[in-house]
Amino acid sequence: MNPALTQFGEQMSHLTGVRAIMKDIVETLRSAENREFINLSAGNPVILPEVEQLWRDCTADLLASREYGEVVCRYGASQGYQPLIDAIVQDFNQRYNLNLTDRNVLITPGSQTLYFYGANSFGGYTSSGQLKRIVLPLSPDYTGYGGVSLIPEALVAYRPALDIDEAAHRFKYRPDFSQLEINEQTGCVIFSRPCNPTGNVLTDEEVQKISALAAPYNVPVFIDSAYAPPFPALNFTDMTPLFGGNILHCMSLSKAGLPGERIGIAIGDESFIQVLECFQTNAMIHSSRYGQAIAARAIKSGALADIAINVIRPHYHSKFAVLESTLEEAMPGSLPWFLHRGEGAIFAWLWLRDLPATDWDLYQELKQVGIIVVPGKDFFPGLAEGWEHTHQCLRISLTATNEEIATGMRRLAEVVQKVYQRSAVLSQ
Numbered sequence: 001m002n003p004a005l006t007q008f009g010e011q012m013s014h015l016t017g018v019r020a021i022m023k024d025i026v027e028t029l030r031s032a033e034n035r036e037f038i039n040l041s042a043g044n045p046v047i048l049p050e051v052e053q054l055w056r057d058c059t060a061d062l063l064a065s066r067e068y069g070e071v072v073c074r075y076g077a078s079q080g081y082q083p084l085i086d087a088i089v090q091d092f093n094q095r096y097n098l099n100l101t102d103r104n105v106l107i108t109p110g111s112q113t114l115y116f117y118g119a120n121s122f123g124g125y126t127s128s129g130q131l132k133r134i135v136l137p138l139s140p141d142y143t144g145y146g147g148v149s150l151i152p153e154a155l156v157a158y159r160p161a162l163d164i165d166e167a168a169h170r171f172k173y174r175p176d177f178s179q180l181e182i183n184e185q186t187g188c189v190i191f192s193r194p195c196n197p198t199g200n201v202l203t204d205e206e207v208q209k210i211s212a213l214a215a216p217y218n219v220p221v222f223i224d225s226a227y228a229p230p231f232p233a234l235n236f237t238d239m240t241p242l243f244g245g246n247i248l249h250c251m252s253l254s255k256a257g258l259p260g261e262r263i264g265i266a267i268g269d270e271s272f273i274q275v276l277e278c279f280q281t282n283a284m285i286h287s288s289r290y291g292q293a294i295a296a297r298a299i300k301s302g303a304l305a306d307i308a309i310n311v312i313r314p315h316y317h318s319k320f321a322v323l324e325s326t327l328e329e330a331m332p333g334s335l336p337w338f339l340h341r342g343e344g345a346i347f348a349w350l351w352l353r354d355l356p357a358t359d360w361d362l363y364q365e366l367k368q369v370g371i372i373v374v375p376g377k378d379f380f381p382g383l384a385e386g387w388e389h390t391h392q393c394l395r396i397s398l399t400a401t402n403e404e405i406a407t408g409m410r411r412l413a414e415v416v417q418k419v420y421q422r423s424a425v426l427s428q
Contacts, residue, residue, distance in 0.1 A: 051257035058294035078281040080107025081292035087300040109287040111252040111264035117279040123187035124151035132187030146381030157382035171338040182213040192224035194344025197395040201343040226252040233308035235344040261291025319398035330413035356423030
């Protein structure tokens with residue numbers, strides 16, 4: 001059958017961003033037969049024994065409690081499971097010296113859903129026909145932002161400034177405040193910190209400046225903190241979560257070992273939380289209460305924050321160190337390669353300046369030597385075309401073993417060198 005779709009149905013029936021790339025990756029792995037691939041594309045977190053045991057213990061505690069029937073056999077409040085909200089309020093008030101109440105917290109089925117609520121509550125067309133923009137102040141950023149708005153033209157991203165260390169082959173993206181526009185046409189602002197895919201961490205000053213630009217227009221600033229402290233605490237550099245005013249601190253427990261339960265958390269001003277809660281009520285009543293119940297136990301006991309700092313963060317930080325040192329050994333110093341400074345998250349981001357091929361072409365060549373990475377182009381949602389940089393980057397997952405990462409980086413270095421050399425020969 002070929003059903004007739006509405007504009008929204010047509011838009012939402014197509015894969016966007018990396019999801020489309022993942023389809024090619026899945027097909028490549030299925031058709032591999034006896035060929036082995038080192039898969040450096042994965043966004044799934046590693047199942048760490050200590051983390052899995054935490055969730056097993058919390059589940060066992062829930063199963064043994066009188067609470068179990070109430071959790072799984074009854075509907076709940078749209079705002080979320082009250083013991084989880086209480087645990088978050090208590091933890092964050094104590095940890096960050098805040099004055100949160102339960103009206104400052106909303107639980108959603110994953111943070112992607114949260115950004116869908118936010119993008120379509122505050123971005124798009126108003127009742128008077130005005131288009132409110134969804135602003136991504138620093139591109140590249142999370143590819144999923146490309147699919148959160150039902151009004152595609154509402155999404156707009158801005159090119160960053162590039163802080164380049166030529167000698168060290170390192171670089172860092174920074175917001176270009178000379179270009180960034182946040183005004184009465186802005187509906188909301190969204191960015192990740194630490195950033196998927198680059199590992200970038202905006203400074204406190206940069207975040208505060210973005211928030212200050214949005215505040216006069218009552219524009220909410222959604223800070224995607226899926227990799228931030230206190231859990232999963234996947235920041236490799238010091239950073240402070242920021243709260244208050246027009247900032248919504250948005251968390252996910254996916255990288256804290258619970259991606260299957262889809263738990264997102266928004267902390268912010270009650271006026272914004274109420275809007276998002278109403279959206280959730282109309283969309284799906286409430287999030288899964290089972291995941292919320294075990295998360296409440298992990299947060300209230302302090303075990304989740306402890307494991308984040310002492311197990312999750314060191315695991316991925318060490319993986320980045322392996323990738324970094326291998327690239328330094330294997331990549332020729334004469335080539336214009338630049339690794340984004342590893343400040344957090346579970347990915348590395350490689351920029352190959354003046355690459356004489358597209359990121360897609362390089363992705364295909366890497367597959368020929370048994371390496372799968374993710375081309376960078378789809379991590380620039382909302383950015384106007386015409387910037388060659390968007391075709392010169394690769395996202396590399398830190399979820400593989402040390403040996404796989406090291407072998408993968410050596411093979412990548414060989415392929416990259418051949419691509420540049422081939423271009424030099426052709427230009428002679």
